[in-house]
Amino acid sequence: LYPVLEKAGDRTLLISETAQGTLADICEACGYDSVQCLINENSDYLVNGISLNLRQLAHQPHASQVLDTMLRHSDASLLPLVEDVIQDVLSALDQSYNSQASTFLRVLHSVMTALVQWFGMPSAEEYQQRQTDKRQNGARSQGQQEVTMTRQEVEQFFLDYVSQKQIAEGDLPNLEEEEEADEVPLAKPEPNTDTEGEAPMPSHARLARDVMERCIHLLSDGSLRVRLKV
Numbered sequence: 001l002y003p004v005l006e007k008a009g010d011r012t013l014l015i016s017e018t019a020q021g022t023l024a025d026i027c028e029a030c031g032y033d034s035v036q037c038l039i040n041e042n043s044d045y046l047v048n049g050i051s052l053n054l055r056q057l058a059h060q061p062h063a064s065q066v067l068d069t070m071l072r073h074s075d076a077s078l079l080p081l082v083e084d085v086i087q088d089v090l091s092a093l094d095q096s097y098n099s100q101a102s103t104f105l106r107v108l109h110s111v112m113t114a115l116v117q118w119f120g121m122p123s124a125e126e127y128q129q130r131q132t133d134k135r136q137n138g139a140r141s142q143g144q145q146e147v148t149m150t151r152q153e154v155e156q157f158f159l160d161y162v163s164q165k166q167i168a169e170g171d172l173p174n175l176e177e178e179e180e181a182d183e184v185p186l187a188k189p190e191p192n193t194d195t196e197g198e199a200p201m202p203s204h205a206r207l208a209r210d211v212m213e214r215c216i217h218l219l220s221d222g223s224l225r226v227r228l229k230v
Contacts (some may be wrong), residue, residue: 101218
């Protein structure tokens with residue numbers, strides 16, 4: 001499976017398409033529903049192979065292509081497994097960016113594309129549905145507030161009517177009792193449940209930040225290909 005995934009990430013179209021067809025044949029022969037299931041079920045073996053080969057770039061220059069193919073054919077459940085390998089790619093980029101920068105940047109571009117696909121902004125339909133639900137909830141709460149205010153106004157009207165009637169009949173209430181009745185106990189302040197400080201950054205956001213911070217210095221690289229990929 002490892003060498004087939006490596007060829008699926010090859011730059012030659014004929015080789016990559018043949019390798020992808022081979023992946024489909026492997027899925028059918030081994031009883032997997034899709035290439036994604038095939039990769040997810042064997043991800044631990046693949047990640048181990050990538051990690052070992054990244055340490056021997058002189059003999060295994062195409063190790064990053066396997067990670068590239070895995071990212072393009074998998075889902076967000078793969079991220080916890082490949083997070084350490086992506087850090088290995090960043091370290092390898094720092095050590096050999098003169099010769100392997102273009103290859104590593106291709107993989108990091110796939111990483112960022114996958115993060116956007118897995119954790120990015122919702123689609124236009126989902127966003128519109130959320131806005132519609134928010135407006136409906138706002139209208140519902142506003143209607144309930146209006147009903148509550150109407151009840152309070154009616155109650156206050158009758159209290160004022162009774163008070164004015166008592167004054168007109170000369171039946172004045174005791175001032176001390178009235179003052180005690182007017183005193184409203186202060187509401188106890190609710191405990192602040194917000195934790196102090198900033199919330200921890202999600203793992204995918206941390207990973208995206210690390211990729212951008214490690215690649216920004218390559219914007220001034222002498223190679224146009226490298227600058228365009230960055």
